[in-house]
Amino acid sequence: MSAMDTQDGTFPLIISVDDHTVEPPDVWQSRLPKKYLDTGPRIVRAPLREMSFLGGRFKPVMGKPGEDGPIGDWWIYEDLHRPLTRLDTAVGYSRDEIKLEVITYEQMRAGSYDVPQRLADMDVNHVQSALCFPTFPRFCGQTFTEAKDRELALLCVRAYNDWMVEEWCGPLAGGRQIPLALIPLWDAALAAAEVRRNAARGVRAVAFSEIPPHLGLPSVHTDDWDPFLAACDETGTVVAMHIGSSSRMPSTSADAPPAVGSTITFANCCFSMVDWLMSGKFERFPNLKVMYAEGQIGWIPYILERADVVWEENRAWGGVADKVTRPPSELFAGHVYGCFFDDAFGLRNLDAIGVGNVLYETDYPHSDSTWPKSREVGEDQMGHLAPDVVERIVRGNAIDLLGLTADGRWPGAAAATGAAG
Template sequence: VAGRPKEEYGLEPQGLDEIRPGCYNVDERVKDMNAGGILGSMCFPSFPGFAGRLFATEDPEFSLALVQAYNDWHVEEWCGEYPARFIPMTLPVIWDAEECAKEIRRNAKRGVHSLTFTENPAAMGYPSFHDFDYWKPMWDALVDTDTVLNVHIGSSGRLAITAADAPMDVMITLQPMNIVQAAADLLWSKPIKEYPDLKIALSEGGTGWIPYFLERADRTYEMHSTWTGQDFRGKLPSEVFREHFLTCFISDHVGVQLRNDVGIDNICWEADYPHSDSMWPGAPEQLHEVLTEHNVADDEVNKMTYENAMRWYHWDPFTHITKDQATVGALRKAA
């Protein structure tokens, strides 16, 4: 819905001629990024689903070919055209942990350190995050290649809805809560304890909920670990969370206000273009207003807007362009 008035939002199907070319044409996407003052972007796949579930057919060989074809196109053509503007992120082989591991390693050899994944594999009919042995090849590959697992809200197809006749506003309001469930699921899972270098990004979930979530996790550990058998090996869940998780926000006044309770090294701003939470093309102005309201220092702004992303994803646009060319003003001048 990027560029459309809110009155035109809805659930009606759309053809390519009804959406901005920046949704599917990389040259047009960069023009829209320039117009919106956005230097870099990590693009999630819409039509195959954020975890590639559309490609999981009854024919494993055909399914693998689909995933690899998408990944080759995304890395070589989409991101390869503008290496200073895109962080490459590939699809998983969601139905086969062994093949998923192979695909992670294949893409890491060409500089990819980001994998999109479901927030709840069990909801898709696959083993849960707690089936350690099943997913172990994937965990091994992620850690060996320093690849971030990006769990995106709603990627399992199961968003919270209270009743069939509940207004759509209920589901839209509860969308970020989907990632809260994923955070709990992963925080209490075995991989977090077994892989000190495992990195997980909570995509499009906001940050304002995290301080209470961490407080609740610590209290749960304090009150119940003796009978649940949880052992974080001398650390609190909140400490372990900050070692493993990157959190992301689009528009989150409370999250910015509580940024140091979240962990300033664990926060990234995200754009959500071309979806309906996006502030495009006025995101810089709206973000600046929030940052100013909460007296965010320049070094903190830099971390949340680009430095954390560069560090987590092994991405350095400044090997291709200068910082003077990457300002909002310079980008818009180039639009």
């Protein structure tokens, strides 16, 4: 299929900048030194004792073998017990069947963790290529950042990146999987080294937290992240921030149902974008690009309008006059990308956002995913746009941002196996 081959010849093949992988059980067990196999990430099958998800907090409790309770596959790492759940991989189930419950690998769609099956599911969904965020490490590697043994945590980050490049995005994927690397968030110098290690093998995106202080880390207003940002600036590596990458989903109270947080998931992206626009980092690192996965785009025009007003009228006492020398909306245009999978309002206001600052996604295999109808959703919501605008949103902007080939593939796939340094 060419990039424009569709049933009616009008809708381009999708490049999704936000899908997810469920890591196979052997990712770390096959890559860590032998001395760490008993403490590094591994899968066990065990019952669930109890589980809740309220106020944006996920709290599962694993039962002992032989106890009553639903059986699921659990990731065990140091003292962490984290089950696979239906929310990790919900495609193929009706909305009414998608509940907060533990599952095993056999109870999920194989495309969640198996490359050939993923490619088949992408074909069904009119998707050519996809960039995937992690599951067990969490969206920017918080699992390893919170670990006690930092030596092991660094090895886990590197092992994940090696698996991502060599297997998930390796020759079997034919360039249709786009690698996203993790970094050791606890050390900016180590993070910079990992960015450069992966950039040397063609990786052009790295996961980061939308609001680092929520993880106990420095904010982007400090100089602490400068070694990491310099590495991204030098290598053309995009800083990719997924909703929830601060380990704190927006909510209003400890007892608010998940529907409250699900409605306002964009809020963290909104706060984060204002942080970046007012930080001065885009002035200091002119090649730096950031993207917000699953943040949607409809909220962006007002925030840009408000940020420009504040910068124009209040920058002297607002603490940004000496570091932000251009209107925030101008900085946004050159450095920030919003990502969406279902945002008709944002598309009706595209002129106030910028055609070049919008990327498309499908969120496979999560419950919000538009799979297997991402093409139909896109056609419905983009029907008022010119074909060249649709092409840019659905694939062209991603090709430019992520350094893909002209036909939308990751160029490093053929040489990926054994490329780790």
